[in-house]
Amino acid sequence: MTPPEPYLGVLDHTPVRHHILSVLVENKAGVLARIAGLFARRGFNIYSLAVAPAESNARFSRVTIVVDAESAPLEQIVGQLDKLVNVVAISDIAPKDALERELLLATIQTDVDNRTSLLDIIAEARAAIVDVDAKSVTVMLAATPKGCDDFEKALEAFAAVELHRTGRVALPRLGKMASA
C-alpha cells in the first residue's frame, strides 16, 4: 500500500460564518500564546489574526481575530476567551456591521510584453507600486478582504514571486455598536 498523504484537514472547506472579534488585551508577555493555545485546545479555528498596540495606551494591544464560527458556537469562543485574565474586552462585530480592511503586498515578475496589462490591473484595483526593478514590481493594496481576493485572483495571470496578506482589521460601521 502506498503511504497516505499527510492529513492536512478539510481543505475544500470555505467557512461561511466568519466572525470578527476585536479583542483588547493587556500588553503582557505570552498573551498571544494564551489566545493561540486556547483556540488550539478548544478546537476553535482562527482564520486570521492581526495584533498591534492599541490606541492611546501602551498597556493594551488590540487583537483582531477572524474566527470560523462553524468550528464552535461564537458564544463558546467568546465565553472561553473572556476567561483569559489578560483579555480586557471583546467586541464581536457581525460581518454586515464591519468595516474591514486588509493589506496585501505582492512581488510580481514582469517583462516588456505583459507589463502594460499588469499596470492596468494595478490601476483598476487602485493598488500602489512600492518598488520596481527591471524584472519585477512590488505592489501594495489596502482593501476589503473581497477586494484583496479579487486582486490576488487577477494577479494569477502573472508569475508571483511572493505574496503576503496581513489578515484583517476591523471597526464597527459608524452608528453600529459592537456587542460586548
Added chain:
Amino acid sequence: MQITGAQALIKSLEQQGVETIFGLPGGAILPVYDPLIDSTIRHILVRHEQGAGHMAEGYALATGRPGVAMVTSGPGATNIVTPIGNAHMDSTPLIVITGQVASASIGTDAFQECDITGITMGITKHNFLVKSAQEIPRAVAAAFHLATTGRPGPVLIDVPKDLAQSMMDWWYPTTIEEYDLPGYRPEVALDEEAVARAVQLISQSERPVLYVGGGTLKSHASRELLAFAERTRMPVVTTLMARGAFPDSHEQHLGMPGMHGMYSAVTAIQRSDLLISLGARFDDRVTGKIPTFAAGAKVIHVDIDKAEFNKVRIADVAIQSNVASALRALDAASAAPQNLDVWWKEIRSWQEQYPLVYDEPLAAGPLRPQHVIEAIARDAEPGTIVTSGVGQHQMWASQFWKFEEPGTWINSGGAGTMGFGVPAAIGAKVGRPDRTVWCIDGDGCFQMTAQELVTARAEGIPIKVAILNNAYLGMVRQWQEMFYDERYSEVYLSADLPDYVKWAEAMGCVGLRATNVKEMRDVIDEANSINDVPVVIDFRTDSSEKVFPMVAAGASNDDIVVHPSQRGGAK
C-alpha cells in the same frame, strides 16, 4: 523597608493568612526557603512534588481555603503538573509557587530550566512569570484573588532566582485595583429577568430535579440548597463533585447520578421535565449519550462561569451567578413547582425496586469491598473526612459512604487522577486536625503516591488508609471483562507484592491486614484506637467484584445496567 524578594514572597503569603505550605526545595527556589525558617508558616516537606500538589488540594477541599505548594524549577515544577491539571478540572483553589532559573538565563536551556508557565497555560486559571522583585507582592495578592473568586482554580507563580535574591521596597496591595487585573470581573449582577423566567419554568414543572454539582460546594450554598429543596419538595441528586452538599440521610436525596449513579437518580433525571443545574457542568460521566440525556427536560443552568452555558446542553434559562445567590433569589421570588405527589410516587417505586445492593458477604472472605466501606463508615465519627483514589473503590466509596456535610468527601473527579487519595488525605488532616480522615484507596492508586505516608509519619499527621486490595487495576479490569470479552490486558497487580503491611511499617505507620469478616471488624477497631500515627490496612477484597449500576461509556442513561440480582423483568 528594604527586604529581599524571597522575604517579600514569604511575607506576602503571611499577609494572605497562609498557615501551611506543602513543598520540597531545590536550587532555583533555595533563596525562598531561607526566610521560611523565620516565618510562622508551617512547611510540610513532601517526598515527591506531586504529593505537595495533592496535599494542597486536599487542604483546600477540606477547609475551603486555598492550598499552597512550593517547588523548585525544572523537574520540581513538572512533577507538580498533574495536581495543577487536577485542580483545574475540579476548580480547586490552589497556589503553586515554582522557582525559576535566573532571569538572564531564561531561554538558554540552563540547568533545571523549564517553561513552566508555558506548560501550565492551559491547566491554570492564570499564571505569572515574575519580572521584578517589586512585583512579587502584587503577584501573590492577585494569585489569591484569582484562585478564590469567581470559578476557583489553580494559579502558578514562577519566581526567577535572581529576583528572590534582589532587594525590593516592601509594600502590599490593599485594593483590588492594585492587583492590576483590568480584564478580571468574576461576579456579575444577577439577571433579574433570567430569574423571573426560571421562576416561570419552575411553576410549570411537574417533574423537576435539582442537579447539584461541585459549584454548590464551592459557593458554600448547602444551607440555601436545603432551604430551597425543602420548601419546593424537589428531588435532589449530587454529582461526584458535590457529595456532601446535601445530606445523604435526607429523604429527598436520590444520591449520585451518572455512570455509576443510583438507578433512581439517573432515571429521575431521564424522566424529568425540568433540570435545575446548580454549579454542575453536564460532564459526560453524568450525561452519558448527550442527545438522550434528559431529553424531555427544560434546563435552568446556574453557573458562575458563563462559558459553561450551552457548552454541552442548551439551557432554556441561564443564570450567571454563584449558586447561593441564585437560590436566594429563587427563594425570594417564591419559585414553586406543581404538586409533586405523582412524581415522588414514581421516584419511590424506582428506589424500592433498585436500591444499592451487593452480594452477601462471605464470612471466610474474600471481603466484599462495599461491605468494608460500610463497616468503616458505621464506626466512623460524624464529620469524618473521606478521600479516595480513582477506580472502583472510589465509586464504591461515593456510593456506600453516607455524607452528611460539605467538605467530607474529597476526590479527583474531572481528571480522575490515580494516587490522589493518600496525599489529599494528608492535606485534609492538616487543614482539619480535629477530624478523622480516612482514605479509601485502591491497591493500584496506593502504589502511585504511598511514599507520602513517610511525610505523614514524620510530620505527625495520623491519617487512616484502607486499601481495597483486589490485586487488580480493578476499574480497567471491569471494562475488559464487560466490553473486551474478558480479555485481560495488563491489569493484574498481585495481592501480595508489595507486602502492604511491611511497607506501611517501613514508613513508620501501623500496618494491618484483613482477609475475612472477623479480621475486618478487628482491624477497623484497632485502626480507630490509633490516633498518633498513620494506619494502613490491607483489606483483601474480591477481584471479580464490579461496580453497579453502570451506564457504559457513550451509552444512553436509559440503558443503565443494574446489579445482576436485580435483573430480569425491566432493567
